[in-house]
Amino acid sequence: MSYQPVKQLLQTPPGQTVTVKGWVRTKRESKNAVFVAINDGSTIHTIQAVAETGTLPDDTLRLITTGACVAITGELVESQGAGQAVEVKITDVTIYGPADPEKYPLQPKRHSLEFLREIAHLRPRTNTFSAILRIRHALAFAVHKYYNDNGFFYLNTPIITASDAEGAGEMFRVSTLDPMHPPKTEEGKIDYSQDFFGRETNLTVSGQLEGELGALALGKIYTFGPTFRAENSNTTRHLAEFWMIEPEMAFYELEDNMALAEDFVKSVIRYALDNCADDLAFLENRLAEEEKTKKKEEQQEMTLTQKLRFVIDNDFERLTYTEAVEILRNSKPAKKGQFQYEVSWGVDLQSEHERYLVEKHFKKPVILTNYPRAIKSFYMKQDNEPATNARGEVFGPTVRAMDVLFPGIGEIIGGSQREDDLDKLTARMAEVGIDPEAIWWYLDTRRFGTAPHAGFGLGFERLVLFVTGMSNIRDVIPFPRAPKSAEF
Ligand code: 4AD
Numbered sequence: 001m002s003y004q005p006v007k008q009l010l011q012t013p014p015g016q017t018v019t020v021k022g023w024v025r026t027k028r029e030s031k032n033a034v035f036v037a038i039n040d041g042s043t044i045h046t047i048q049a050v051a052e053t054g055t056l057p058d059d060t061l062r063l064i065t066t067g068a069c070v071a072i073t074g075e076l077v078e079s080q081g082a083g084q085a086v087e088v089k090i091t092d093v094t095i096y097g098p099a100d101p102e103k104y105p106l107q108p109k110r111h112s113l114e115f116l117r118e119i120a121h122l123r124p125r126t127n128t129f130s131a132i133l134r135i136r137h138a139l140a141f142a143v144h145k146y147y148n149d150n151g152f153f154y155l156n157t158p159i160i161t162a163s164d165a166e167g168a169g170e171m172f173r174v175s176t177l178d179p180m181h182p183p184k185t186e187e188g189k190i191d192y193s194q195d196f197f198g199r200e201t202n203l204t205v206s207g208q209l210e211g212e213l214g215a216l217a218l219g220k221i222y223t224f225g226p227t228f229r230a231e232n233s234n235t236t237r238h239l240a241e242f243w244m245i246e247p248e249m250a251f252y253e254l255e256d257n258m259a260l261a262e263d264f265v266k267s268v269i270r271y272a273l274d275n276c277a278d279d280l281a282f283l284e285n286r287l288a289e290e291e292k293t294k295k296k297e298e299q300q301e302m303t304l305t306q307k308l309r310f311v312i313d314n315d316f317e318r319l320t321y322t323e324a325v326e327i328l329r330n331s332k333p334a335k336k337g338q339f340q341y342e343v344s345w346g347v348d349l350q351s352e353h354e355r356y357l358v359e360k361h362f363k364k365p366v367i368l369t370n371y372p373r374a375i376k377s378f379y380m381k382q383d384n385e386p387a388t389n390a391r392g393e394v395f396g397p398t399v400r401a402m403d404v405l406f407p408g409i410g411e412i413i414g415g416s417q418r419e420d421d422l423d424k425l426t427a428r429m430a431e432v433g434i435d436p437e438a439i440w441w442y443l444d445t446r447r448f449g450t451a452p453h454a455g456f457g458l459g460f461e462r463l464v465l466f467v468t469g470m471s472n473i474r475d476v477i478p479f480p481r482a483p484k485s486a487e488f
Pocket residue numbers: 165166205206207208229231237238239240242244246247411412413414415416455456457458459460461462
């Protein structure tokens with residue numbers, strides 16, 4: 001049986017027989033009629049179906065409850081109710097799946113996000129989560145569109161890998177060995193030669209190293225795939241499984257990399273503004289209501305749309321890590337001891353510092369560059385001169401890194417120009433204890449036809465978090481994986 005999506009029906013002129021299939025959101029009975037609101041996920045809106053009292057069999061009427069799945073056929077007529085142009089005058093109802101109202105966890109009211117996290121299997125049926133998931137889809141599409149339009153090739157990098165791209169040791173092991181009784185070598189170590197791949201393997205933390213192989217052959221590539229980190233950070237911005245977009249470009253230097261990052265992130269946000277108006281308006285209202293319940297000093301100064309425009313309409317501020325540290329050390333919160341972590345040259349910035357720079361100091365997105373070598377990954381291109389500040393103080397060596405910082409989020413993108421000099425790269429690897437044998441294939445790119453190149457990684461969920469205005473990263477991925485949270 002054919003049917004029309006609600007999104008399409010709401011734009012259809014009255015006068016034809018239609019069928020809608022979806023889930024009942026509400027049923028309301030008045031003296032003369034019964035009104036059923038149906039949503040099928042194609043849009044934030046519901047379509048109203050109406051039957052005169054007494055025209056539906058009792059058995060059918062009883063099964064039309066919140067959560068039930070139905071097919072309704074009838075004439076599309078002009079609606080008498082406010083807020084909708086058309087409604088369906090019911091002639092036939094099929095109940096595909098009833099939902100016992102005593103047991104169905106979703107009621108026609110606003111549930112807390114905490115509660116919905118506990119029923120993650122059903123939350124896509126709520127307005128908030130369906131809006132988020134549609135925006136997530138639109139952003140993913142915009143990512144592919146942007147790179148396709150700009151001459152990049154989509155490269156699929158491995159999920160199971162033997163390398164630790166970030167060198168941070170935060171990997172999930174993948175093994176076919178019996179965890180209780182693994183085979184041992186003569187020295188008593190686990191004998192990975194008997195493992196499936198004949199070596200120790202893990203889930204990828206980043207597709208970058210393989211992405212570099214692609215860039216040094218195809219010119220401009222991007223990856224867009226799942227990445228995994230076993231970091232035990234139970235924060236509102238970290239997941240154990242998240243999606244990352246990693247472009248990698250031959251012949252790009254740090255400045256080109258920054259320009260691309262800015263253009264790219266603005267472009268996908270603009271796409272969401274242009275294509276997700278209804279869902280964004282719904283989330284904006286939702287946020288505005290939430291704001292009303294907050295104390296005055298905690299209320300956001302901008303609406304969701306204003307925040308998105310703020311990113312699109314401003315040139316991102318570019319400065320070095322060393323300059324940022326100066327600003328932070330001279331800032332009011334630093335002097336009043338209001339930062340939880342003190343800032344000094346050489347320490348990694350915390351999101352409180354990043355957000356201060358963006359939200360209070362520059363009041364625009366910020367790109368920080370030239371970070372201390374010691375706090376960044378081994379593959380980043382080394383600067384020739386150590387960092388100095390305006391007073392001529394000399395600090396340690398730096399690398400051609402860049403982090404893009406956003407309001408409310410902090411780091412949304414991390415990237416760098418890559419070290420293309422084999423000797424410098426292997427010397428750095430030796431310093432941080434990376435075995436050149438383990439990534440001989442990576443070093444081959446520097447041995448044969450090396451080239452200046454650069455790239456970055458955008459955490460997809462951090463982007464979705466920003467665009468939807470949600471505050472917890474677990475609410476912008478359908479099935480969040482975080483410490484102690486994997487039920488299905
Ligand atoms: O800064 P990161 O660790 O950089 C890399 O992985 C590089 N290999 C990227 C590259 O140059 N190709 O991660 C990049 C981005 C971060 O800026 C952040 O947005 C996101 O990935 N991210 C996470 N998102 C959710 N949960 C986590 N645990 C994340 N860790 C990083």
